[in-house]
Amino acid sequence: MSIDAQTDSFRATPRIHAVFMIVTLCYWASLYTYVPILAPYVETLGASYTLVGMVLGSYGLVQILVRLPLGIGSDRMKKRKPFILLGMLTGALSCLLFAVTDHIGGALTARAIAGVSASTWVAFTVLYAAYFGKHETSRAMGIISFATAAGQLVGMGASGILAERFGDKATFWAGGAIGLIGMLVAFAVTEPKGGIDRTPIRARDLAQVVKEPTVIRASVLSILAHSVLFITMFGFTPSYALEIGASKEHLTWLSVAFMVPHAVLAYITGRYLAPKFGIWQVIAFGFVSSSICTLLIPLTPSFPWLTATQALNGAAQGLHLPLLLTLAIQDIASEKRATAMGFYQAVYAIGMFFGPFLAGSLNQLAGLSGGFVFGGALALAAAAMTLLWKKRQPAASLETGNVHRG
Numbered sequence: 001m002s003i004d005a006q007t008d009s010f011r012a013t014p015r016i017h018a019v020f021m022i023v024t025l026c027y028w029a030s031l032y033t034y035v036p037i038l039a040p041y042v043e044t045l046g047a048s049y050t051l052v053g054m055v056l057g058s059y060g061l062v063q064i065l066v067r068l069p070l071g072i073g074s075d076r077m078k079k080r081k082p083f084i085l086l087g088m089l090t091g092a093l094s095c096l097l098f099a100v101t102d103h104i105g106g107a108l109t110a111r112a113i114a115g116v117s118a119s120t121w122v123a124f125t126v127l128y129a130a131y132f133g134k135h136e137t138s139r140a141m142g143i144i145s146f147a148t149a150a151g152q153l154v155g156m157g158a159s160g161i162l163a164e165r166f167g168d169k170a171t172f173w174a175g176g177a178i179g180l181i182g183m184l185v186a187f188a189v190t191e192p193k194g195g196i197d198r199t200p201i202r203a204r205d206l207a208q209v210v211k212e213p214t215v216i217r218a219s220v221l222s223i224l225a226h227s228v229l230f231i232t233m234f235g236f237t238p239s240y241a242l243e244i245g246a247s248k249e250h251l252t253w254l255s256v257a258f259m260v261p262h263a264v265l266a267y268i269t270g271r272y273l274a275p276k277f278g279i280w281q282v283i284a285f286g287f288v289s290s291s292i293c294t295l296l297i298p299l300t301p302s303f304p305w306l307t308a309t310q311a312l313n314g315a316a317q318g319l320h321l322p323l324l325l326t327l328a329i330q331d332i333a334s335e336k337r338a339t340a341m342g343f344y345q346a347v348y349a350i351g352m353f354f355g356p357f358l359a360g361s362l363n364q365l366a367g368l369s370g371g372f373v374f375g376g377a378l379a380l381a382a383a384a385m386t387l388l389w390k391k392r393q394p395a396a397s398l399e400t401g402n403v404h405r406g
Helices: 013-032 035-045 050-079 082-098 103-117 121-129 138-167 167-186 203-210 213-243 250-277 280-299 303-330 335-364 370-394
Strands: none
Touching: 013 121, 013 138, 013 167, 035 050, 035 103, 035 121, 035 138, 035 167, 035 213, 035 250, 035 370, 050 082, 050 103, 050 121, 050 213, 050 335, 050 370, 082 121, 082 167, 082 250, 103 121, 121 138, 138 167, 138 250, 167 250, 203 213, 203 335, 213 250, 213 280, 213 303, 213 335, 213 370, 250 280, 250 303, 280 303, 280 370, 303 335
């Protein structure tokens, strides 16, 4: 959903900001602490690649179903803090369920609960924007996007080390502990008195937004982008790393190699690259680069080469993901941007589900290479669509923005 800042009458103190940042870091660290070892772990439970894809994809499926309703409910209540607490609680429960179960059904349920947690993210962004003035939304989103990347990096970075030294279960216990700590701190989160006044999404506004060609195009491309992301680094790339001889501790460096370039490029793309080269051109280049890096994964003979491809892949995906968010809202009237963002976030979760699910089925038939070829083909198709739609799109000014995938 789009972010509407609270009135200038409310000003957050440094303590209020610090508490919120701690909660945000805990939220994303808890959700991502086990992600690098998730696919290999589910395989150890006896799951086929198809079932692994189903477990990975359940995270996105739940978001498709509940993300928009949770956002609407939060808007109607004009309260964000209860949903932040819900997000912290479900994130912790997801990790703890992973820790105590040794069955595929339990893993599937745990990952689905993580999808509920990720669906509450809109409440975080709306509340944090309320800590700033009406015209400081971009600054607020820049700060919270940095905190998001930092939390994910901490969680994913710790994953391999914990798994190698203490076993896979250690990553789940650590994620659960971080989530519970974050939930306790979240009780101290400050929400402006009277809540945040924002008009809930209405059916007629949603119908109007869906008619906008740019919103549809950005949403379709984002589905493909998130499909590739959840096939590769958030999906089966760690499994391939282990297959070619990497240790679980090496997964830490794989995660860092992906996330750091991803965060850096996401930060500079909207500010520097798109204004200079054009938003559609940068998106197309990002998809082509991501396609090449994904197709190279099953051809890499050693872990160092795999790390290099994923560093480039992280940078490539940092090129197009922020710009797709920009496209989704830049042609929409300000009073309908909340609706456009709600639609956009619910739709791109389709990629989080179908990407790993279909890749898992292909992996079952052709080994891990099948899923990566599929991911590379999706990215190449997205690049072709981008270039086609560029020709049909009138020139438009670029509004900078920040994005996060949940």
